[in-house]
Amino acid sequence: MFNCSLRTLRTVPHITKCLYSTKQNSYLETGIDFLKLSLARSIQTHRDLYSKTNKHYHDYTLLKLCQHNNVDINELFKVDAELSNKLNDYKLPKKVYVGLSSGIDSTFSAALLSQIYPGEVHGIYMQNWGKQQDSSIRDGKKCYDQDIKELNLLLKKDNAFDVKQFHVKSFEKEYWTSVFEPFLEDFKNGETPNPDISCNSMIKFNALMKYIDEVLEKDNKDKDYLLVMGHYCKRMNKQGIFIAEDVGKDQSYYLSKVDPLAFQKVWFPLGHIFKKECRQLSKEFDLSNYTKKDSVGICFVENERVKSKDKISRTRIFTQFLSDYIQDQEGHMVSHLNRKDITKEDNVIKPLVANFVQKTEDSERSPDMIKVYWKANHKGLHTYTLGQRVKEVLPQSDEFVGKWYVSRKDLEKNELEVVIGRDHVDLYDQIIHFKDILVQDLQGLENSTKIAVKFRSLHLGVTSNDKQLIEIDSLNQNNSVTLKHKQKGINPGQYLVVYDFNTGQVLMNSKIKQKVEP
Incomplete structure (x- = not known):
């Protein structure tokens, strides 16, 4: 049912869940508990920000849902005389689309909206990475296959996850051209890109919204819908995005490149709660994935995990993944060191260091410094980031005690500069x-x-x-x-x-x- 080939769409019709009325009431009560908790945090946020700025900040979607579910917001009306008029002008769309993965943040968001939203709730799974793009010989289990399988199971179980339709849409082509190819190009240019930021700006809040506008809502002239995402971020007033209540899970940084106009049609229900509260509420919604571990790393790298009995670091997995797309080009590993630390009075390199040195030359930075070319070569500049500890074997002596770290990349010379000590000034x-x-x-x-x-x-x-x-x-x-x-x-x-x-x-x-x- 969910086998989605390149650039195709599968729509799963609503699955009627025969639940006891007491269970349905329990889910609604959990949704009300969420609203009360979020409202209390929102009131505190308003109080704090007003004291600092003398301006009113509100999550209008949250407040409208509170009104619809008879949760009292009179405390805010007392401190903001214009709020009533603003809420009267703010209308909840008839339809909601929830961006889904198999993680608890998105499934909780969908379950929540299923219980408290006065309109249709639809789910959309975005398949951004697929077999068509997999040129690796490593054939691990694909994350999108597992995601769709888990979502399918959640849809069939008795729980609060009750969307009207579940859409699976491929954005492989868009992801490849808008996210992955620029990601590789940045690495080739010696940079350290962040594909999660590009994915948000180009796919989740761009290509997805265009798809909703042009396909799912093509007959709706007003394009009257709300996109709900399980990011930890607050959206307040018309379109402003703010650091989430759970600072340790905050994703405002990753959302900062999204077109600000897009946020007018987006809501982040998790902005006012903590991850541990999301897990507890998910448990009360009978979502079987409430204990699922948080996803870490980049999905298209996680897809390529090497099958091994040994524990392999994510850095090594990432390096192996990049080698499938970027040719490794070894080069010199160099350091600019004080001359007195590496040579004796007769300019002969000290014995404890000499075995590690390939050659030396005068440093252009200072007459008192010498440029050292180490025998150890780097494996390719794209495999290192500034501040990273290097694992190549470099000298340890009275003058050189501690770990060595990357301080600079020289693309023209293909040189990696390293310094000793995690607190080195460079x-x-x-x-x-x-x-x-x-x-x-x-x-x-x-x-x-x-x-x-x-x-x-x-x-x-x-x-x-x-x-x-x-x-x-x-x-x-x-x-x-x-x-x-x-x-x-x-x-x-x-x-x-x-x-x-x-x-x-x-x-x-x-x-x-x-x-x-x-």
Whole structure:
């Protein structure tokens, strides 16, 4: 039933579930519990943000669903005199489409809407990666096959997951041309791309919405529908996206490149709750996948897991995967070192280091430094990221104690520069240059009293604020940002996302450029 060939569609009709009325009432009560929990968090968020900005921030979809399900929101009416009129103008569409995987976030979202939404609820599974694109000799089990099988089982079981129709749509061609090919090209150019961000901007909130408009809603002139996704992110006011309540699961970083107009038709029900609460509510909905582990890594890499009795690191799997598409080109591994640390007074290399050295030459950086070419070669620049520990064997001596790390890539010379020590100064940067700007909220960017950034989705080491934001000194005219403190592991090709520090709203997305050398 679910065997979906390239660029085809399968639609599974509604499966009537014969449930006892007490069970149905129980599911509705669980949905009401979700609304009450989310509303309480939303009220607290409104209170916090209003105290900082003197502006009202609301999740209108949440509040409309509260009204429909007789959940009292009078507390908000008392503090925002205009809210009643705004909600009167905000209409819930007649139809909802829920983006589905087999994970609990999306299936819970679909089950929730099945119980509390006053309209049709449809599910859509996006098949983005398939056998037609698999040039690897490794023939592991495909994640989309397993996903569809698990969704099929959920549809047949007695639970709250009760969508009217379940669509399976292939976006393999779009994914290949819009996400995967640029992903490979970025690696070839020495960058470290993030395909999850591209997938959101090009597929989930672009190609999918076009498909809904042009196929599923082709007879609906107003295109009156709501797209619900299981991302941890808040959407408040007309289209603004904000850091989720569960900061550790927040996905606003990954959504920052999506066309801001798309968010007018999108709702993220998980924005106000924590993952552990999603699991508990999923259990109460009788969803059998409520204990399923979170998906990690990139799906098209996970598809290619090597069958082995030994535990294989994700880094190794990823490197093996890339080798199917990018030719490995070995090159020199080099270091610029203090001359006194590597040579004796007669300029002879010290014995403990000599066995690791292929050759040396004067460093262009300083007369007191020497450029060392190590005997160990790198395996291809695309297999390394800045700040990564290298596993090649390099010297250990009185002057060189600790692990070696990647500090720079030279594409022209095909050289990988390494330094010793995880806190080496060359691993840190304070100025980040960026390009390819997408502004999410121009007015917010211009009027924000304090902005901050993220250059990856989580900054676990940040303890100065509860949103894990990196504070900055300035956003500069030359498309660069000066950080308040130096940071490690800033990679070209990754994304620099600008936030309002006080509200956690995403203001701008940009792509990090290669470091500008002095």
